[in-house]
Amino acid sequence: QKEVEQDPGPLSVPEGAIVSLNCTYSNSAFQYFMWYRQYSRKGPELLMYTYSSGNKEDGRFTAQVDKSSKYISLFIRDSQPSDSATYLCAIPTNTGNQFYFGTGTSLTVIP
Amino acid sequence: DVKVTQSSRYLVKRTGEKVFLECxxxxxxxxxxxxxxxPGLGLRLIYFSYDVKMKEKGDIPEGYSVSREKKERFSLILESASTNQTSMYLCASSFQGMEYNEQFFGPGTRLTVL
Incomplete structure (x- = not known):
């Protein structure tokens, strides 16, 4: 079983839709959960991170962690064409130096 | 502004050539x-370096080697390029010592091996 699994998509939604991107993980000891965004022909950039359970909000983006079911989600409200990108979930290993990455979900927001 | 740069955005090489990617x-x-x-496989770690001249194998080191002679520079070497090494190569860097250490990525090098 992989340490992190991510819904592969692709996902195509109309502008203004609410988007839900999801990952599951295997190790209940994981504490930090991160979302990277990667635009086409660019490297990934950190979008948000959360610690332990609960929600974290940043503008139109909400990161949610459910440790009981080992499930992490990224919600995008009022999605915009500029949100079109690949989104990767990432979880640091116990040293914090290396990450387990999900395979990424490609999102297209149609104007 | 933090910056990770990679020597080439696009590279085309022939089978058997030695290829150097600089970061x-x-x-x-x-x-x-x-x-x-x-596509479909996500990011796979080839090599990791935690200090000058130090390196650790990642998940897929076969066919690759690395060099880190200076703290700011990390090179990936394909000793004899093969067509199955056609891919996007991404370099990243991070601090040590925190419970999570954000990785900063370069723009990537798209390598095609013919």
């Missing part, structure tokens, strides 16, 4: 990484 970071990071990214 430079200006953030004084201890850690540097080389990944390859393929």
């Amino acid at each position: 430079v970071q200006d953030m004084d990071h201890e850690n540097m990484f080389w990944y390859r990214q393929d």
Whole structure:
């Protein structure tokens, strides 16, 4: 079983839709959960991170962690064409130096 | 502004050639990484370096080697390029010592081996 699994998509939604991107993980000891965004022909950039359970909000983006079911989600409200990108979930290993990455979900927001 | 730069955005090489991919970071990071990214497979770690002249194998080191002679520079070497090494190569760097250490990525090098 992989340490992190991510819904592969692709996902195509109309502008203004609410988007839900999801990952599951295997190790209940994981504490930090991160979302990277990667635009086409660019490297990934950190979008948000959360610690332990609960929600974290940043503008139109909400990161949610459910440790009981080992499930992490990224919600995008009022999605915009500029949100079109690949989104990767990432979880640091116990040293914090290396990450387990999900395979990424490609999102297209149609104007 | 933090910066990770990679020597080439696009590279075309022939089977059997020796290929050098260079990565430079200006953030004084201890850690540097080389990944390859393929559709459906995501990011896969090739090699990781936590200090000058130190390296650790990642998940897929076969066919690759690395060199880190200076803190800011991490090179990936394909000793004899093969067509199955056609991929997007991403370099990243991070600090050490925190419970999570954000990795900063370069723009990537798209390598095609003919």
